[in-house]
Amino acid sequence: MQSFMFHNPTRIEFGAGAADKVGPVCAGLGRTALLLAGQGSARRSGLLERVRTSLEAAGLRVVLHEGVRPNPVLSHVQAGIALARAEGVDLVVAVGGGSVLDSAKAVAAGACAGHDVWDFFCGQAQVEAALPLVAVLTLAATGSEMNGGGVVTREETREKLPFSSPHCFPRVSLLDPALTLDVSADQTANGLADAFAHLLEPYLSGTDPRPVVQLELKEALFHCLLDSGARLRRDLRDLEARADMMWTATLALNGITSVGIGPTLWPLHLIEHSVSALTDIAHGAGLSALTPGWLRWRLEQVDAETIQSRVTRLGERVFGLASGGPAETIVALETWYRSVGAPASLAEAGVDPALFADIAANAARTARAWGMAQYSEPALGEILRRAAGA
């Protein structure tokens, strides 16, 4: 095992009625809350009003900042920061899924910075302070509710980049699986695919030849995703399956299963961020659409030995293949993606091959910044062709 530091201070309140704790939870954290939400679903369901009422009943002043897009954009974050400063906000409350949480983290950090918030994303600055953040989760997918990271798109340059900081962990995240009962079949599939990728990329990463604990824990969570995916395919309103999926997605990216493997590489996320920056498809759909093609490409590279054995192990331990190599695992993965309603190729995701050159150029720029020389523009073009599908 490699040396590691693990510290995850987020408090989770999980279960029926968790959202109604938002007022009491926030009362000790600030006096004026910036309430971030998306494009209307929390308003339509009544949740936004419930949260506002709870906050106001606890004595907080509420400043609303709605309109976070599914692939959240920098301009909306910057507007949130300006609003937070103008209104003397000392606390950020996010009501939504990963996009709202990611935006909220950027607002919380940006409001405390003396420079543009984008500096955090392009590596020009480190977060040194952030407003406290409390989250009310409405979508099981990104794990943003229990980590310090976020991803935002800068519209004018089509850069979709992540940032993370220990200061950006939510203080408290309120997780009520009942709030996800009405999530559509597509969005549910996207969430499953996203959490799957959060497990898969570290599963295939690292220099340790046999990271026993980390592989075992991730296989446990893979099983949970397969299990809740199957139950939700039968009934999208299966509350127990929603609860299992929600807690699994949180655990998939809260650090606990991956510390000690050394650096995780995120090539699928790198490429997907360029896909969704240019096409605005859902992040989870982009990930599942890319994964089989990327795997086939990756397994042909000269340094594929560890990944070959890991993909074989994934087939045996997760997809229950009695034997067979990586190729069979990829077929099983495609079958699983399609079974839950996630695209298994870029064609299935509706991505026009005419965009591949732009996507490759966009992703190559990030790969250079991240020192991932293997992901040159020609290599990325080849990966996209392998992922193109029919």
Place this chain on the structure above:
Amino acid sequence: MQSFMFHNPTRIEFGAGAADKVGPVCAGLGRTALLLAGQGSARRSGLLERVRTSLEAAGLRVVLHEGVRPNPVLSHVQAGIALARAEGVDLVVAVGGGSVLDSAKAVAAGACAGHDVWDFFCGQAQVEAALPLVAVLTLAATGSEMNGGGVVTREETREKLPFSSPHCFPRVSLLDPALTLDVSADQTANGLADAFAHLLEPYLSGTDPRPVVQLELKEALFHCLLDSGARLRRDLRDLEARADMMWTATLALNGITSVGIGPTLWPLHLIEHSVSALTDIAHGAGLSALTPGWLRWRLEQVDAETIQSRVTRLGERVFGLASGGPAETIVALETWYRSVGAPASLAEAGVDPALFADIAANAARTARAWGMAQYSEPALGEILRRAAGA
């Protein structure tokens, strides 16, 4: 899934040289440290001096309080509290295994209380504050390095009771698996058995008929214990196996695998505390010695349906039994205990049957206090007879 709160604020620093971070880590937490240690092994290995040197180099004054026994006793905790007060201690540093950590938590809480520390153990008082605690771990077993609980024995009444508080989580725990390379075969077996029990009791607990995530995660950690146990049987100085065992034991009792199942019952711990209170055998050995007999008794009770299916699942998923019921699982468990050098019966642990009546009376007293009516004195006597062995 049941509603739950999860909040584990302990920071883990894991890997080679972790112990040398103790000075820098503590510098921001206090000025005078009470340094708790056991009965000489940390002194003999040079670790105690290394820790003291690191603390003093960071500008802290160090007050030493050695002599914590393997089953730690109240009188030593009380002496530590008196010393902490006399010396104006504002920070507790524990160097050792679970006993030292448990004692350190009691000292840290007791030093802030206006009453006897035992009140926390017998439910007369709740911890409202504690001195900050930093741990340097020398034994993989109890998980005390990442939770807020501890167990101490009151000598005059032979009561061995737990307490726990959110205030008693270590601020930072320093985990260097190399510090466990010289742990004896017996102590290694005890650690494996202890961590196994920390997984097993919640695995068999709860009212949820199918806690998918929690069962999967625990099965992953069971696999890790079997794996590191087998490697350590071949070579006690296998550093990678020591690392896997250490992180597994931490995860086995840090809450992450068990939240959401509802209340965990701890009957094996309850009975074992009485065994070790009266015989002073190692806690892990007491647990493995009791488990097969307790399981056979438990499976015959009228409310055993869930436990029967869980024990069967344990056999299939953990011990790889193709089929068979609970009885075969228990045999596989006994075989595993013996394979790692842990006793599978009270006879193998050297517990004299003449003590069974006293043990049963002692445990029945705790069971009454905890509202576990099923564990009457006659029932406990029967469990001990079932666990007696040859």
